[in-house]
Amino acid sequence: MEKVTININGADYSAEVEPRLLLVHFIRENANLTGTHVGCDTTSCGACTILLDGKPVKSCTMFAVQANGKHLTTVEGLAQNGKLSPVQEGFHEKHGLQCGFCTPGMMLTSVAFLKKNPNPTEGEIRWAISGNLCRCTGYVNIVEAVKYAAEKMKESNQ
Amino acid sequence: MIPAQFEYAAPVSIPDALALLRSNPDAKILSGGQSLIPLIKFRLAQPALLVDINNIGGLDYIRAQDGWLKIGALVREADLEDSALVRRSYPLLYDTTLSVADPLVRNRATLAGNLAHADPANDHPATMLAYRAEVVATGVNISRVIPIDDFFRGLFATSLAPDELLTEVRVPMPKPRSGGAYLKMERKVGDFATAGVAVQLNLDAAGKIEQIGIGLTNVGLQALRAKRSEDALRGALPDAKGIERAARLAQEDCDPASDLRGSVEYKRNLVRVLTMRAIEKAIERAKGM
Ligand SMILES: Cc1cc2nc3c(=O)[nH]c(=O)nc-3n(C[C@H](O)[C@H](O)[C@H](O)COP(=O)(O)OP(=O)(O)OC[C@H]3O[C@@H](n4cnc5c(N)ncnc54)[C@H](O)[C@@H]3O)c2cc1C
Ligand code: FES
Ligand code: FES
Numbered sequence: 001m002e003k004v005t006i007n008i009n010g011a012d013y014s015a016e017v018e019p020r021l022l023l024v025h026f027i028r029e030n031a032n033l034t035g036t037h038v039g040c041d042t043t044s045c046g047a048c049t050i051l052l053d054g055k056p057v058k059s060c061t062m063f064a065v066q067a068n069g070k071h072l073t074t075v076e077g078l079a080q081n082g083k084l085s086p087v088q089e090g091f092h093e094k095h096g097l098q099c100g101f102c103t104p105g106m107m108l109t110s111v112a113f114l115k116k117n118p119n120p121t122e123g124e125i126r127w128a129i130s131g132n133l134c135r136c137t138g139y140v141n142i143v144e145a146v147k148y149a150a151e152k153m154k155e156s157n158q
Numbered sequence: 159m160i161p162a163q164f165e166y167a168a169p170v171s172i173p174d175a176l177a178l179l180r181s182n183p184d185a186k187i188l189s190g191g192q193s194l195i196p197l198i199k200f201r202l203a204q205p206a207l208l209v210d211i212n213n214i215g216g217l218d219y220i221r222a223q224d225g226w227l228k229i230g231a232l233v234r235e236a237d238l239e240d241s242a243l244v245r246r247s248y249p250l251l252y253d254t255t256l257s258v259a260d261p262l263v264r265n266r267a268t269l270a271g272n273l274a275h276a277d278p279a280n281d282h283p284a285t286m287l288a289y290r291a292e293v294v295a296t297g298v299n300i301s302r303v304i305p306i307d308d309f310f311r312g313l314f315a316t317s318l319a320p321d322e323l324l325t326e327v328r329v330p331m332p333k334p335r336s337g338g339a340y341l342k343m344e345r346k347v348g349d350f351a352t353a354g355v356a357v358q359l360n361l362d363a364a365g366k367i368e369q370i371g372i373g374l375t376n377v378g379l380q381a382l383r384a385k386r387s388e389d390a391l392r393g394a395l396p397d398a399k400g401i402e403r404a405a406r407l408a409q410e411d412c413d414p415a416s417d418l419r420g421s422v423e424y425k426r427n428l429v430r431v432l433t434m435r436a437i438e439k440a441i442e443r444a445k446g447m
Pocket of ligand 3: 096097098099100101102103133134135136137
């Protein structure tokens, strides 16, 4: 067993874990943050996407021990003081989800992407979310949601 | 999927990592984990000890030095994509990194891991064959430089010893009038290649092809060099007929297997078409078009 401490959304979570514990299971079962989903066994779907030191990665394809001492953001960390972040607001306003299973991962990928590219084209948005699969929406409204968030963030920066 | 148990170590120096590898014959290096962890989850790999190299400092460099582009073992695909130097001067490498997996996987996956894994479906091996790259293998008291043609040894096999770390990949700096391109047929984002073709070449002042490298992805037990195609074009003034002939040689020389991505015949034909187009694109780029 290894002792790990992982900072998730600003709070430290410590536990004794086996090295084989996947990070996504630490997040869901040790930290009880169940917004991060598991959608496949093959590293294909991106439902488990979290931000690891600001970068979107698949938390089902890392071990919890590897995140010892690192800072993660999960979907629970996006809203601040009860106020939705621009990306969350975009998904709400533009109907960027149906069942919602892919949504946490989709939003975290979008948050990191808009930080890097605040003025994206539609093609760039589609490229950025190409590692996150959605079985419901057909992506059109997800792209609209990300565009909405980009506009919103521009406005609030002015 | 619950992996089998293993021990875990995260050394902070290369010597410590090498000592750990020596200490246990069933140890495995863990880098980006994007090939190894899926295998461990399915218990297709059951290492006794994972030596995580991610905490070793100073291995994430991309630098031009002594005629080489030197890429450290912990450089991720996303770092290559973000590198202005790669984008500007190494179009073949840039094309290749963009075609690997998806943006999330690319934030973790390393170039060194892509070569060390030696899956014939990995995209970088063919590209490194086309570049005539070298890799640096670091062992306990010695490090050695391995030309890429001596590196791949069949399916998932390389000439790395179990207690060696691939520490650096070296891509030759392009000569004037150089160009390259990677073309890959994939069924969807994140899929491995049905077939892929990497071409790197340079032209002399008269417009003849001086040197050319052609590598083929996923049409054999390992990445293949299309040697007869290269020989057919080296020294030649490229024209449509010559390119077509070189592409037909690649079609003959590749060795694909029939699977869910296509039949042998289809894949051979694909290799011909992609080879033709990749050569044309490389020439356009060499001419600065
Ligand atoms: C959904 C998905 C799609 C993918 N699609 C593609 C694709 O289209 N094209 C493609 O090329 N790849 C693809 N991959 C594979 C991905 O690019 C791999 O991550 C990469 O091939 C291996 O790099 P890594 O750093 O993750 O290595 P790891 O998974 O950590 O290791 C892979 C192997 O290499 C060894 N190794 C790693 N680093 C070193 C080193 N420095 N020295 C010695 N040995 C080492 C390990 O011991 C292990 O055996 C895909 C993966 C996924 C999950
Ligand atoms: S759960 Fe599907 S990629 Fe992680
Ligand atoms: S909303 Fe159902 S999977 Fe995306």
